[in-house]
Amino acid sequence: MRWEDLDQQPCSLARTLAVVGDRWTLLILRDCFLGVRRFDAFEQRLGVTRHVLTDRLKKLVSYGVLYKSPYQERPLREEYRLSEKGLELHPVILGLVGWGDKHMSDERGAPIIHIHKSCGQEMHATTHCSVCGKAITAKDIKVEVATSWQGHLDEFLPSKSR
Amino acid sequence: MRWEDLDQQPCSLARTLAVVGDRWTLLILRDCFLGVRRFDAFEQRLGVTRHVLTDRLKKLVSYGVLYKSPYQERPLREEYRLSEKGLELHPVILGLVGWGDKHMSDERGAPIIHIHKSCGQEMHATTHCSVCGKAITAKDIKVEVATSWQGHLDEFLPSKSR
DNA sequence: AAATATAGGTTCCTTTTTAGAACTTGTCAA
DNA sequence: TTGACAAGTTCTAAAAAGGAACCTATATTT
Numbered sequence: 291m292r293w294e295d296l297d298q299q300p301c302s303l304a305r306t307l308a309v310v311g312d313r314w315t316l317l318i319l320r321d322c323f324l325g326v327r328r329f330d331a332f333e334q335r336l337g338v339t340r341h342v343l344t345d346r347l348k349k350l351v352s353y354g355v356l357y358k359s360p361y362q363e364r365p366l367r368e369e370y371r372l373s374e375k376g377l378e379l380h381p382v383i384l385g386l387v388g389w390g391d392k393h394m395s396d397e398r399g400a401p402i403i404h405i406h407k408s409c410g411q412e413m414h415a416t417t418h419c420s421v422c423g424k425a426i427t428a429k430d431i432k433v434e435v436a437t438s439w440q441g442h443l444d445e446f447l448p449s450k451s452r
Numbered sequence: 453m454r455w456e457d458l459d460q461q462p463c464s465l466a467r468t469l470a471v472v473g474d475r476w477t478l479l480i481l482r483d484c485f486l487g488v489r490r491f492d493a494f495e496q497r498l499g500v501t502r503h504v505l506t507d508r509l510k511k512l513v514s515y516g517v518l519y520k521s522p523y524q525e526r527p528l529r530e531e532y533r534l535s536e537k538g539l540e541l542h543p544v545i546l547g548l549v550g551w552g553d554k555h556m557s558d559e560r561g562a563p564i565i566h567i568h569k570s571c572g573q574e575m576h577a578t579t580h581c582s583v584c585g586k587a588i589t590a591k592d593i594k595v596e597v598a599t600s601w602q603g604h605l606d607e608f609l610p611s612k613s614r
Numbered sequence: 615a616a617a618t619a620t621a622g623g624t625t626c627c628t629t630t631t632t633a634g635a636a637c638t639t640g641t642c643a644a
Numbered sequence: 645t646t647g648a649c650a651a652g653t654t655c656t657a658a659a660a661a662g663g664a665a666c667c668t669a670t671a672t673t674t
Binding site: 297305306307308312314320335336372375378380382383387389393399400404405406409411413415416419424425429432433434443446448 | 463539568577588590
């Protein structure tokens with residue numbers, strides 16, 4: 291498999307990485323969730339080269355994660371904003387942040403905290419079953435080929451998980 | 453910022469990406485969660501070059517996400533297994549898969565389904581507040597600098613989110 | 615009027631990563 | 645004795661990223 295063919299793989303993880311799996315892309319999205327919208331603001335905050343930044347923003351717009359919105363005319367200036375599709379990446383960001391808070395923090399602990407507006411408390415994200423609502427861990431889940439894909443994915447699942 | 457300095461940033465997202473943010477790393481971890489453990493199995497399934505695979509596995513072991521476990525002696529052969537720390541990346545995988553299922557699927561739908569062993573149902577992951585247990589979206593969360601970092605992160609949060 | 619600033623890029627050249635193939639090492643089986 | 649196997653390492657070529665300078669349209673300052 292070549293990296294550029296990722297979005298045609300029969301795997302939702304691979305297809306998502308086709309959108310957000312390049313270097314810097316998830317850091318750009320982190321800044322979007324913090325309210326950053328303009329090219330030069332991303333550039334200064336990330337220290338990424340303009341060439342890479344142009345490429346990543348273009349890709350995110352082409353996949354519909356961000357959209358360009360004019361904030362002045364003459365000369366036309368546009369900023370980058372999260373679409374509904376982009377906002378739905380928030381659980382991914384929270385997952386990565388949560389793991390880093392727990393496993394990569396130094397003695398000062400997590401730099402940023404998340405307040406749940408509705409309960410007012412400092413929280414972190416937990417992952418739950420959409421059906422029964424219970425919290426889950428990796429060992430609570432079994433994986434299967436969807437019926438619509440049976441016969442087309444024979445070699446994808448290694449025998450251990452079948 | 454240089455990509456190699458990611459693990460020293462005052463940001464848990466950046467620090468997590470120092471571990472899992474390189475090309476192919478999250479696909480390697482996907483396979484680990486499917487039960488793949490051996491060098492040649494990763495190589496065949498991913499089509500990644502041996503050079504890159506060696507580098508990524510070494511990095512994951514050095515960060516304690518995977519550990520090497522001998523499965524035969526003479527000649528010594530070792531396989532790569534998820535540590536407890538690695539298993540805790542499952543919410544990140546589920547988040548990426550869930551987004552791909554929703555936004556990147558073709559007409560056949562999601563290739564892989566997840567069964568919650570305890571309730572027996574086909575589920576997807578939802579994200580909740582660890583304090584009150586309610587399901588959350590991006591707009592339910594407010595971000596603040598942790599007290600232990602105040603004064604050291606003045607420029608990190610753009611004014612919009614403060 | 616001329617020079618400078620600004621936002622959002624593009625161009626050019628160098629360095630780092632990745633791709634692709636061949637080679638290595640220790641052991642076992644034919 | 646030859647070949648296979650697992651898990652790499654080494655080599656060269658191609659692609660991506662880093663770094664600096666340049667471009668464009670407009671607005672402001674000198």
